[in-house]
Amino acid sequence: MSEIDPNLLRDIIMDHYQYPRNHQLSEEPSYQSKHMASESCIDDITVQVKFDQDRIEDVRFDGQACTISTASTSIMSELVKGKTKEEANEIIRNYFSMIDQKEYDEDLLEEAIAFQNVGKQANRINCATIGWKALRDMIKESEGK
Amino acid sequence: MKIAECRKDFPILQRTMNHRPLVYLDNGATTLKPQPVIDAVMNYYTYLGANAHRGDYEMSAQVDAAYEGTRKKTAAFLNAHCPEEIIFNSGSSEGLNQVALMLSGQRLQAGDVILSDESEHASSVLPWIHASQIHQTKVEYIPLDEEGKITVENFKKALHDKVKVVCLAQVSNVLGFEAPVKEITKIAHEHGALVVVDGAQSTPHIPIDVQDLDVDFFVFSAHKMCGPTGVGVLYGKKELLDALDPVYYGGESNARFDRCGTLILKETPLKYESGTQPIEGVLGLGAAIDYIQSIGKDAIHAHEWELKQYFLEKAKALKTIHFYNEKAQSGICTFNVFDKGQMIPAQDVASFLNTKGIAVRSGTHCAKMLVDVLQVPGTCRASFYIYNTKEEVDQLVAALQEATLENCIGIFF
Structure with missing residues (x-):
């Protein structure tokens, strides 16, 4: 587990919550969309992805969400932009490992390590993963085609 | 109502939550059980x-x-x-x-x-x-x-x-x-x-x-x-x-x-x-x-309404709490917390209160159509019952005073 100053990690979440990146949906038909309505809380977000063949060209999201879902999805959108699907899948795998308190590669996750302790509040794990699940599903669906 | 006597009937009130005495304010969801x-x-x-x-x-x-x-x-x-x-x-x-x-x-x-x-x-x-x-x-x-x-x-x-x-x-x-x-x-x-x-x-x-x-x-x-x-x-x-x-x-x-x-x-x-x-x-x-x-329903209702009025009075002094149902004469208090004019998501507030041993509900409370009427995505709900006390309300108010956006996110560290 990272020994980074907790205040710094908290500030990363604050920043992405207050100024979420890629926080506007596109109306272009080249985007795939996934609507995620949490069963347990108010989080209700839509994540969009635009693929350029094997590469993730753009990720966007919008919706009603708490601090953790907004910030985690914002950070994800920055992390995977420009990556290949395989690279993105690797990042996503490591992120879920971190959330599950298992081994993960810190370097791959960059700012997303701010969520390393989200499991301290078990009911909030869903918030930290809702946007990530949407992207994971869309990559999987695109590969199935 | 003799609340101190009544509280002795509820063995669960002896437990702690997050290493703090339990302040259970989610009685609209379910109530605690007395020994009988x-x-x-x-x-x-x-x-x-x-x-x-x-x-x-x-x-x-x-x-x-x-x-x-x-x-x-x-x-x-x-x-x-x-x-x-x-x-x-x-x-x-x-x-x-x-x-x-x-x-x-x-x-x-x-x-x-x-x-x-x-x-x-x-x-x-x-x-x-x-x-x-x-x-x-x-x-x-x-x-x-x-x-x-x-x-x-x-x-x-x-x-x-x-x-x-x-x-x-x-x-x-x-x-x-x-x-x-x-x-x-x-x-x-x-x-x-x-x-x-x-x-x-x-x-x-x-x-x-x-x-x-x-x-x-x-x-x-x-x-x-x-x-x-x-x-x-x-x-x-x-x-x-x-x-x-x-x-x-x-x-x-x-x-x-x-x-x-x-x-x-x-x-x-x-x-x-x-x-x-x-x-x-x-x-x-x-x-x-x-x-x-x-205990008597009249006494129960009077007690809940007294606690609600006490909470409203104390919480309003903070100037960061917005209530949605001040006039409703019941033990249900529906509100959101604001930090520098910005509403803190209700779930973040509820999670923060949890770290203080306080149980409240957040979200739409299963009434998902009401969101359009209130024009907020979710609210916090504190709901009182017979065993709740003014001291517990004081603890809630003290916790809400600390409930800034920074502190609500700070619970994860």
Whole structure:
């Protein structure tokens, strides 16, 4: 587990919550969309992805969400932009490992390590993963085609 | 009310949450259980043991006496005309589903309308929406006033010839306003409509007199009034229960049946209680009724309202709390917290309060249509009950004072 100053990690979440990146949906038909309505809380977000063949060209999201879902999805959108699907899948795998308190590669996750302790509040794990699940599903669906 | 004495009856209040004394303010979701209720449930498992209405032995007769005794007690609790009007089931949700299925299948015609409203809990409105898809009936909504209340005036506006059922909560679980059920029922009956009332949030807190209200059906859950989970009551007027057929069939609800399909059901209420009921739950409900009666509903309601006014006064001084239901005279306080003018998501506030040992609810509270009326995605709800104290309110206010966006995110580190 990272020994980074907790205040710094908290500030990363604050920043992405207050100024979420890629926080506007596109109306272009080249985007795939996934609507995620949490069963347990108010989080209700839509994540969009635009693929350029094997590469993730753009990720966007919008919706009603708490601090953790907004910030985690914002950070994800920055992390995977420009990556290949395989690279993105690797990042996503490591992120879920971190959330599950298992081994993960810190370097791959960059700012997303701010969520390393989200499991301290078990009911909030869903918030930290809702946007990530949407992207994971869309990559999987695109590969199935 | 002697709260210190009352608190001693609730062993769970000795526990901690996040290493702090428990401040339980989610009584709208469920209430804690006093020792007499726990004892009643335990006594069934450690002494009574037998099934109800079945055995030719002493244990069974003792169970029957306790079970049917609770039916009588429940009838008195609601001031029902007779004990036969009390059906035990798993709780309010089941009761509302039973009524929706029975009336939709046996009384309503395609095109008939059920009147609901946008502050309803999922359990009150979804059974009718589901039934409407099967029976081609239609659900319409009484418009709420600017505070989110149901008024007689708006009810009259929504009423028309096609309305055959009115189904609403006596007390809204989000805002805590009491609907004018008696007046609405009188008007509905003049128009030939039946009235179904969800009493889940009213029965634990205010006196209920189903004969005075004149409602046709009324439901409540034991667990919201110090009783066990998984048990509740459907009250129905005897003539309606006699005329209707049950939704479920099985053991103990029938008197005779044969291979030709001839079926003779038992009389009301047993024809509605197929299979083995949650007997320990029913006995626990009986103990809960005794417990509540010993304190008195008027005292309970006065105590909750006093706590709410105290909370409002203290919280308003913080200037960061916005209330959505100040005027609702109940123990339900619905609010959001603001930091530098920006609303903190309700779930973040609830998670922060959790770290202080304080349990509140966040979200839409199962009333998902109300979001459009309040124009906020979610709220925090603190709901008081008999064992809550002003000291606990002080702890809540102190925690809310610390509930900045920074601190709400800080709980993860």
